[in-house]
Amino acid sequence: MLSLWLAAAADHAPIFFENLGLKRYLFAFNTPLGEFQLRWYSLAYLAGIVFAYWHVSKTIKAPGAPLAQRHADDLFFYCTLGVILGGRLGYATFYTGGDTGIPSLWSHPSELIKLWEGGMSFHGGLVGVLLAITWVCWKNGLSFLRVCDYIAIPVPMGMLFGRLANFVNGELWGRVAGSDVAWAMVFPGAGPLPRHPSQLYEALLEGLVLALIMLALFWKTRARWRPGLLVGTFTLGIALARFTVEFFREPDAQLQDFAVRTGLSMGQWLTLPLMAVGLFFIVRALIKPPLGGAAVSTPAADA
Template identity: 70%
Template sequence: MSLTLLAAAATQAPQPIYWVELGLRNGIDLGFFTLRYYSLAYLAGIILGYWHLGRMIKGPGAPMAQRHADDLFFYCTIGIILGGRLGYATFYTGGSSDIPSLWLHPAELVKLWHGGMSFHGGLIGVLLALAWVSWRNRLDFLRVADYIAVCVPFGMLFGRLANFVNGELWGRVVSGPLPWAMVFPDAGPLPRHPSQLYEAGLEGLAMIVVMLVLFWKTRARHRPGLLVGVFTAGIASARFTVEFFREPDEQLQHFAQATGLSMGQWLTMPLILLGLVLVARALARPVVPTRRPIEIT
């Protein structure tokens, strides 16, 4: 190819989008305090999920009453925050990472404004909250988990959009022309995948559509474990896929290179298997009659 053709091809190549030119900010400056969009995203996801859960339990055969939903709202919020932070300290600091273990610096664990939340840790926190509320109120844990699973993708959507607004957790450097490639601040001059938007689309929007259709348009809610199984396998598969485009956490670059997969991908594989087992188990059993939750006074 001649130099003229090469020059013409270079001029026709799509120019990357510069994140700094989008006019995005990471929060609302109140003067004495900056209200972070990431915090607002968590709040919006929890409130929307709570509202939708309230609609769901009004239908026939719901496994819980409104007061149980109120308890879940409280304990799941604690589980998300504590589980997410402790999960980050466990999976993403210390060991082969370049960040000292947060377990050795307990004071740092409470500094949420410094960032660092683990999806898998938050998931464990939510499961513990579900187990506690279900046990205390004699509720069917699996059916309660089914209802909660329908609401979780709302928070995933808002959270990933907040990551994009913050200009954090960017993707890998693109290997070819990509019209939506972006140059993020603090990520060098090379265009990258906006993987936050990929996650928002797959873990958030796509899972919202799938879960709402299954709940409102099918009898999936009457097969214990089916909804939570679809959610677990679906969101883990989405995360596994997006990790191919997402830049591994800086402190775990060596881990990803040594193992061939990122920490996020290793952590999602057991979830995919668990989700498939739950789906197979639910489909192998007949639809069960529902009963009203036991009210403890």
């Protein structure tokens, strides 16, 4: 696949997605109820959740952890529910109904459970995760902000997996690209013109770059001792990455008129409050004195 991409880029010929030979699933087999497919998108969600659980379990062994392993186990369960339920309900709220041209999923509750038909909102998933963290922290008397710091670190890896799965699915393609974009691609269902592979832009900015920043901040600096710095960096970083990529990403078909009328896509409008929140927590964390290692309670040692 890489050699095909490089060859096409060399002579500026558009790359045809079908020629990459990608499939939406790892394997498929027939069952009495029909064909079963293990899809890459499902595996991306699973990989992101497993990585997050593994990394949080690793970080709480470092000095100053605000939660114990039993709390991480609870978070793993409730945050998984938050991602799925929040992502689906967020899609139903922001991307269906009104003038979108798609019947509101809220008026057709049975459609909400059809996750296999797509439709997940990052912002809805974020709200779901925050509610899950709030519940676990309240129930166990944990610091909400410090727990969010630890949870935020592995999230970009989940974004990386998810955007790569979007690319393999040939969905969420970008806007029509100019002749100077050597890596432009012709996606099935997107017309004959080559487009930006914006899924890969998102995988790079929201995923790989932000993941490296978050991992470096935790493991190579004392950011963990400044409550809110890690979650603020993540929030601002994901918002800036999404806002930037939206200039190259084709708006959802039902929201193209909205983007033309307002000058920004729905995704960009939803990132503006995230930028403000991220900046607030970064400034707050840098102004306040850092926690001292000896003064920080470590539930992992008490459990």
